Amino acid sequence: MVYVDPSGGGxxxxxxxxxxxxxLILVAVFFxxxxxxxxxxxxxxxxxxxxxxxxxxxxAASVMKGVLAGAAVGGLAALTAHFAGPTLIQGLGLNGxxxxxxxSAVRGVITGAAAGFASGYAGGRGSFDDVVKxxxxxxLLGGMVGGVLGAWATHAAPNATPWEAAQQPTKxxxxxxxxxxxxxxxxxxQEARETTSNWIDVANRxxxxxxxxxxxxxxxxxxxxxxxLAQGELAPLVFVDAVVALHxxxxxxxxxxxxxxxxxxxDVGRPLAAEGVNPLLRKVFA
Numbered sequence: 001m002v003y004v005d006p007s008g009g010g011x012x013x014x015x016x017x018x019x020x021x022x023x024l025i026l027v028a029v030f031f032x033x034x035x036x037x038x039x040x041x042x043x044x045x046x047x048x049x050x051x052x053x054x055x056x057x058x059x060a061a062s063v064m065k066g067v068l069a070g071a072a073v074g075g076l077a078a079l080t081a082h083f084a085g086p087t088l089i090q091g092l093g094l095n096g097x098x099x100x101x102x103x104s105a106v107r108g109v110i111t112g113a114a115a116g117f118a119s120g121y122a123g124g125r126g127s128f129d130d131v132v133k134x135x136x137x138x139x140l141l142g143g144m145v146g147g148v149l150g151a152w153a154t155h156a157a158p159n160a161t162p163w164e165a166a167q168q169p170t171k172x173x174x175x176x177x178x179x180x181x182x183x184x185x186x187x188x189x190q191e192a193r194e195t196t197s198n199w200i201d202v203a204n205r206x207x208x209x210x211x212x213x214x215x216x217x218x219x220x221x222x223x224x225x226x227x228x229l230a231q232g233e234l235a236p237l238v239f240v241d242a243v244v245a246l247h248x249x250x251x252x253x254x255x256x257x258x259x260x261x262x263x264x265x266x267d268v269g270r271p272l273a274a275e276g277v278n279p280l281l282r283k284v285f286a
Contacts, residue, residue: 013065013124020072024079037082038075040234041111044241045074045118053123055249066123077114078237081107097154101268104150104230105143108240112142115241119248138244141257144264145240151267153230158223165220169212173205 024042028035049070053063085103089095094102116138120131160168180198185191205212229235247256 017068017072020076024075037078040237041078042071042075044238045114046071048115048245049118052119053125056122056125058123058125062123062125069121070118073114073117077111081110084110100153101147101150105147108142108146109139111237111240112244113139115244116248119245134248141244141247141260142240144260145243147268148263149230149236152226155227157227162217162220165216166213168216169209173209176202176205
């Protein structure tokens, strides 16, 4: 006996993605410059959907549905994001740093939501709540990642090499040591306080030297890599999809979101506060 879904829902789960994918292929054929963007979005979405279905315990049919649904929403999101970001900043009259941030953030919201949907749907294994929650979280996380990448795209690589960056904390420790030696005096209470403060600074720098050296090298490498990573459209798309997919599968607990939020605060929040919020507050309380 064969069960037939009277609502036709099972049939539509195959047909709708197939129609969307066919339409995307036709767009790519007739508009070749869009082929790479659409293809990348479809590939990333299909991988996320298929892997999510497999990790959710789905059979071969569920995995295939995950691949088709992910490819459909991924390709459609990539195509939409391709036009949405530039169109928005043109309408707002933005350029430079904020044009890059806003455009990249908008693209990240769209592609991140699609990646979250593909992960939550998981070839039909996910519940309605899973789909909604992961789609919304994907949009939020994708927007933050996109904003950070947009900020990075405007950065110039530093002149210092990683080796020079690694030496800087040691040089700073030497400077602090020389200052402490040259100014050490117990002639008065004030001089004694300054001497004590200088030697405490030396001790803190010595204790934290390995950590500060590692941080300096890591930041230098990031500053060299970040502008290249954030350039163009394809690399940010793949990066956003990867971050959202990993977070959706709870890889690493909550550290992915925490790191992304921290980077967003540093690279987007600080400039926003410096250029927008702080001047406004000064005018209000002047």
